[in-house]
Amino acid sequence: MAFAGKTVLVAGGAKNLGGLISRAFAEQGANVVVHYNSASSEAAADETVAAVEAAGASALKASGDLTVPANVAALFAAAKERFGGVDVAVNTVGKVLRKPIAETTEEEYDSMAAINAKAAYFFIKEAGKALNDNGKIVSIVTALLGAFTDGYSTYAGGKAPVEHYTRAAAKEFAPRGISVNNVAPGPMDTPFFYGQETPERVAFHKSQALGNQLTKIEDIVPLVVFLSGAGWWITGQTIFANGGYTTR
Template sequence: MTDSTAGRVALVTGGSGGIGRAVVERLAADGYAVAVHHAGNAARAEEIRDQVTAAGGRAITVGGDVADEEAMARAFDATEEAFGGIDVVVNTAGIMLLSPVATLDLADLDRMHRTNIRGAFVVSQLAANRLRPGGAIVNFSTSVTRTQFPAYAAYAASKAAVEGMTLILARELRGKDITVNAVAPGPTATPLFLADKSEEQVGRIAAMNPAERLGTPEEIAGTVAFLAGPGRWVNGQVLFANGGLA
């Protein structure tokens, strides 16, 4: 904990997931009170909450579909009721469904659009209206917007939309003392990334960056912690955390 983080409150969407969990753990260790959001896996969110509180931190769980503005308004309400306000919103919630464009099931496109684009918009809209001065909004993109890996077109398109929204919102919040940035991880060792990939595929992707390994959720969480706290002069940016991949 530092003087800059003491008393601050963070809401982390997708906080029961791989990167989301690492973000919760890092912010809690930095002294934030944290609302751990889940979209259905309440037991895992409660496990993380209990882990934080057992270590002397403050945490609650909140649930809801990120694309449902009423459900997310209730999540914001619960966080404010528990901790008195919100300073940081980290929007890690997202889904990744891979397919070449030619054979993509359009239902998968719609699912990603709802969660990755509408969900990010709903959460950012609420945050823009409810964060305290000195706050930070951290959205999530992907390094695939640069690397252009085959089969990632629909996912990359959804995250490119998040980048555009993030950069514009930063400028719209002029005078409110709220920063808005996006983190664009490279390949990171999470269940979302590793799903349905062979060991050979994972090794090939890991070798693409100069460090010749996958990133870790904790490394991405460190980037988020910088933007949420000391990185006040970074605003309206997409920060690529990918070990030099692109």
């Protein structure tokens, strides 16, 4: 198995895309650190941990609000204490908001910036400090980085800095062989998406991609796994995986 003996930390690893990533790495032999944000997702984390262990891998469940840098550091410290090191760090944490700029509150802006940009920055920072040599860092961003649209200013705007963090980190961590990349899915078939859109807009988004469908989490997981292993030569990049929904 490709990741036998390796340890993979998945931020937001309890459910949806993160949960499937956790399971996929377990099936490849990796130990998995399943991070979840709060009590509301603990049951999903328990299910994912059980699935990881059923695949024959070891799991560590860990919680924490990653907009607090100390919690990010504690997450990596717990992973190192349990497994002796971390080889792959995947950040799926994010928050979606569709709202006109004129109606966006300061509280909403601060929350979106903290979850989508600040947490990503300190995740990359702590991963760069904690990862074993030749480790891999993958952040989930959004295909909206290549789009010209309304309504998603704080979401696309919050994810946009992650590209700059990634490029800088790819250079700074290169002496230790660590690659750093982003994956930018199109609108994904998850509860996060449907809560922001009307049925008419969902139909439009589907019409813009191959097969008249939204991006599925199953479409993204193989790419994350590839970038974490055989795709090690790719670094500092944002890979748009959206069925032709958009590009630059």
